[in-house]
Amino acid sequence: MxxxxxxxxxTGRTIKYGANVDTDVIIPARYLNTSAxxxxxxxxxxxxxxxxxxxVKPGDIIIAGPNFGCGSSREHAPIAIKASGxxxxxxxxxxxxxxxxxxxxxLAILECKExxxxxxxxxxxxxxxxxxxxxxxTSNQVFRANAFPAFISEIxxxxxLVGYTKNKLSK
Amino acid sequence: MGMTMTQKxxxxxxxxxxxxxxxxxxxxxxxxxxxxxxxxxxxxxxRESAFDKxxxxxxxxxxxxxxAPNKDIKSAxxxxxxxxxxxxxxxxxxxxxxxxxxxxxxxxxxxNGLALPGHCIIGADSHTCTYGALxxxxxGVGSTDLACAMATxxxxxxxxxxxxxxLTGRLGKHVSGKDVILSLIGKIGVDGALYKSLEFCGEGVAxxxxxxxxxxxNMAIECGAKNGIFPIDERTLDYVKxxxxxxxGAPSWLYPDEDAVYDQEITIDLSEVRPVVAFPHLPSNVxxxxxxxxxxxxxxxxxxxxxxxxxxxxxxxxxxxGRKVAEGVRAIILPGSQRVYRQALEEGLLEIxxxxxxxxxxxxxxxxxxxYMGVLAKGEKCVSTTNRNFVGRMGxxxxxxxxxxxxxxxxxxxxxxxxxxxxxxxx
Numbered sequence: 001m002x003x004x005x006x007x008x009x010x011t012g013r014t015i016k017y018g019a020n021v022d023t024d025v026i027i028p029a030r031y032l033n034t035s036a037x038x039x040x041x042x043x044x045x046x047x048x049x050x051x052x053x054x055x056v057k058p059g060d061i062i063i064a065g066p067n068f069g070c071g072s073s074r075e076h077a078p079i080a081i082k083a084s085g086x087x088x089x090x091x092x093x094x095x096x097x098x099x100x101x102x103x104x105x106x107l108a109i110l111e112c113k114e115x116x117x118x119x120x121x122x123x124x125x126x127x128x129x130x131x132x133x134x135x136x137x138t139s140n141q142v143f144r145a146n147a148f149p150a151f152i153s154e155i156x157x158x159x160x161l162v163g164y165t166k167n168k169l170s171k
Numbered sequence: 172m173g174m175t176m177t178q179k180x181x182x183x184x185x186x187x188x189x190x191x192x193x194x195x196x197x198x199x200x201x202x203x204x205x206x207x208x209x210x211x212x213x214x215x216x217x218r219e220s221a222f223d224k225x226x227x228x229x230x231x232x233x234x235x236x237x238x239a240p241n242k243d244i245k246s247a248x249x250x251x252x253x254x255x256x257x258x259x260x261x262x263x264x265x266x267x268x269x270x271x272x273x274x275x276x277x278x279x280x281x282x283n284g285l286a287l288p289g290h291c292i293i294g295a296d297s298h299t300c301t302y303g304a305l306x307x308x309x310x311g312v313g314s315t316d317l318a319c320a321m322a323t324x325x326x327x328x329x330x331x332x333x334x335x336x337x338l339t340g341r342l343g344k345h346v347s348g349k350d351v352i353l354s355l356i357g358k359i360g361v362d363g364a365l366y367k368s369l370e371f372c373g374e375g376v377a378x379x380x381x382x383x384x385x386x387x388x389n390m391a392i393e394c395g396a397k398n399g400i401f402p403i404d405e406r407t408l409d410y411v412k413x414x415x416x417x418x419x420g421a422p423s424w425l426y427p428d429e430d431a432v433y434d435q436e437i438t439i440d441l442s443e444v445r446p447v448v449a450f451p452h453l454p455s456n457v458x459x460x461x462x463x464x465x466x467x468x469x470x471x472x473x474x475x476x477x478x479x480x481x482x483x484x485x486x487x488x489x490x491x492x493g494r495k496v497a498e499g500v501r502a503i504i505l506p507g508s509q510r511v512y513r514q515a516l517e518e519g520l521l522e523i524x525x526x527x528x529x530x531x532x533x534x535x536x537x538x539x540x541x542x543y544m545g546v547l548a549k550g551e552k553c554v555s556t557t558n559r560n561f562v563g564r565m566g567x568x569x570x571x572x573x574x575x576x577x578x579x580x581x582x583x584x585x586x587x588x589x590x591x592x593x594x595x596x597x598x
Contacts (some may be wrong), residue, residue: 020361020453024561027299029540033238033245035212035314047563067362072540072560073297075212075313096366096397097297101313162219162242170223 008129012059017119019065035067041083069098078107104162120150173428175367180308184291194331204294207235216318226324232264232413234276270579274508274534277301277476288421291329303400304384311402330558333368338375340442348383357457365395382482449574470553470585478556479507488520491527493598497587
């Protein structure tokens with residue numbers, strides 16, 4: 001069994017948003033004249049929640065409604081979220097290009113409808129990527145998402161597809 | 172088990188006899204696309220991964236169209252980076268601003284005969300799904316996927332299921348492909364086709380122009396679809412033959428199996444589709460013209476990968492002919508390519524726009540994504556033939572974008588409020 005080889009568990013405070021959070025609010029196109037991640041992070045969520053940048057702390061977790069990341073193919077969106085300090089995004093569903101881009105750039109994402117419905121903004125939660133178990137430590141609830149297959153965990157641990165590919169080539 | 176048209180293309184490109192929904196496959200790619208926003212990070216990835224050469228210099232298309240002609244210094248640096256990469260790698264299909272075959276990526280790829288029936292294409296741009304109009308499987312990806320595919324010529328896909336959209340009847344007056352796709356998105360929602368193909372079929376297809384089909388497939392992504400695709404017919408083949416000398420014809424297997432399985436079936440009677448407008452801030456927020464009170468506007472944009480083809484520009488010219496843009500409104504016309512621009516010039520359309528008081532711009536994506544050439548101020552309202560009306564899409568977060576077809580957009584510019592060509596005084 002590959003399970004257990006990768007031990008990925010995080011604990012963080014949640015920041016909660018609604019349905020259809022699109023890539024234009026995650027990182028407005030007016031900032032796409034650069035792909036420097038620190039620059040992008042400064043403007044993350046700007047048009048949806050101007051306070052995001054002030055309140056986000058390293059390790060925080062975004063909980064959001066269905067179809068997170070809809071819209072453009074800009075990889076700048078998951079890059080901005082990750083560079084802002086967010087450790088994971090949990091939503092009932094993700095737009096498909098965003099889903100692919102998140103894994104490729106090493107942003108952890110989990111699909112879980114119940115977690116979206118049950119977890120409040122500001123709750124302390126823990127996420128175990130090996131088992132898919134999400135625990136709300138504030139309200140004492142447990143939710144279950146599909147765990148990552150081992151190779152997806154490896155990609156995320158390697159900081160994205162580029163790191164993963166390099167690691168594989170160097171082995 | 173029978174396969175959908177999309178599944179057949181994926182199977183053929185994976186070297187398999189059969190694929191089914193949910194299969195993970197690796198497919199050979201016929202064409203890859205990047206633009207000035209998405210290619211620079213792909214180049215970084217390409218270098219970081221220690222890739223040396225692209226897999227095939229003739230199968231990569233690089234287009235500086237989003238913030239080009241360069242809107243500022245940073246954009247200029249991004250375009251420069253892409254241009255230098257294109258030169259270094261000897262990329263055949265690098266399209267420089269102003270050249271005859273240049274324009275907005277999803278307008279020029281079909282126009283230049285690069286997307287052909289049965290092809291499997293990825294692009295680091297979400298509207299890559301446009302080419303489905305030509306019986307192509309095409310879908311948007313990110314910069315990392317583009318980088319890896321530039322090196323290998325392959326990418327992985329999860330084989331999608333499909334929604335079958337059966338078209339009947341014919342479109343009426345002042346109704347276009349834009350109204351068809353907006354109505355469909357309104358019906359199923361912005362995630363109604365998430366991870367799936369939209370496969371169009373039925374006797375209504377024959378009467379749809381290629382421009383209408385391209386517009387419809389272009390916005391498949393706005394309901395979450397992986398791709399949109401039309402069956403090929405005489406019109407498709409005529410379109411391709413005009414652009415590809417000695418075109419050998421579409422693959423014989425390029426049709427959906429009769430026993431293909433669909434997740435859902437939807438029928439749209441084209442004769443019942445009405446001119447519609449998608450209100451802020453989702454493309455699914457669709458209302459029929461005539462069912463809402465007067466909304467006064469500040470700007471109109473006609474163009475983009477959704478509606479920047481010569482057919483669109485002609486429709487706009489018909490509305491503007493002998494009329495003036497209303498007091499207090501700016502109207503911006505963006506022909507989708509240099510060829511469309513030239514044709515509009517030769518047909519006398521540009522003069523109609525100038526007489527009406529419109530801005531006519533070089534082909535660029537600029538205003539569609541709030542880049543430049545028509546960014547909105549706080550509180551401003553714009554009727555646009557583009558594809559997204561998210562918060563802040565075309566400028567300030569408190570501006571509003573109303574998506575519509577070309578005729579409604581042009582008529583609104585003359586009226587000063589969102590309205591129909593039927594409301595215009597006869598000239």
